Amino acid sequence: MQNLDRLFVLTGFIFVLVGMALGLMMSGRQDFTLGGLHAHLNxxxxxxMTLIGLIHHAWPKxxxxxxxKVHYLLHTISVAVSMFLLYFVLSDPAVYGPKFGPFMDASLGATYLxxxxxxxLFWSKAKD
Ligand code: HEM
Ligand code: HEM
Structure with missing residues (x-):
């Protein structure tokens, strides 16, 4: 896919806008419960994602x-789903931990994959 580098960087911008808004909210309320969510969104x-976009730009092959493309979808969807579930798990661990925790872990496993x-991809394609 031709513009995958740009797509990675643009998707990264969406995450940072959400992450920074959350940082401002935590700062305003002086409540850092969602600190882990803020850190990992950013x-x-x-x-x-920005780093991946720059790597794609440097090694177009x-x-x-x-x-x-599969990698883009897997990374974006798994991070978005994990962060969505982490919001609930951190907000109320007693209620949402047992309910959403296993799904969040599975989604983070997909991020690892x-x-x-x-x-x-880098090892096999980025040779020059
Ligand atoms: C409007 C911009 C931002 C605001 C208002 C903000 C605010 C905050 C706040 C209030 C905390 C919690 C501090 C605490 O728990 O004592 C925090 C933690 C953190 N922020 Fe931000 N942040 C911003 C942008 C960013 C960006 C752009 C990144 C990364 C690229 C980032 C990375 C982190 C990390 C890694 C932590 C966790 C640090 C730790 O627990 O040791 N933040 N931020
Ligand atoms: C599958 C991927 C990842 C998982 C499952 C994961 C998990 C965790 C966990 C469980 C913590 C401790 C949170 C706490 O003490 O409240 C943590 C903290 C942290 N992680 Fe990750 N992490 C991942 C990826 C990353 C990556 C890629 C980075 C940096 C590029 C990163 C940066 C950090 C930082 C700066 C902290 C300390 C901030 C904080 O305590 O909130 N993590 N991570």
């Missing part, structure tokens, strides 16, 4: 592979 969502997939 790091797993924005920093990591990676995005010629059909697996690159997406990183492994990207390592494979």
């Amino acid at each position: 790091l797993l969502g924005f920093v990591f 990676i995005r010629e592979s059909g697996l690159a 997406s990183v492994l997939l990207f390592v494979y």
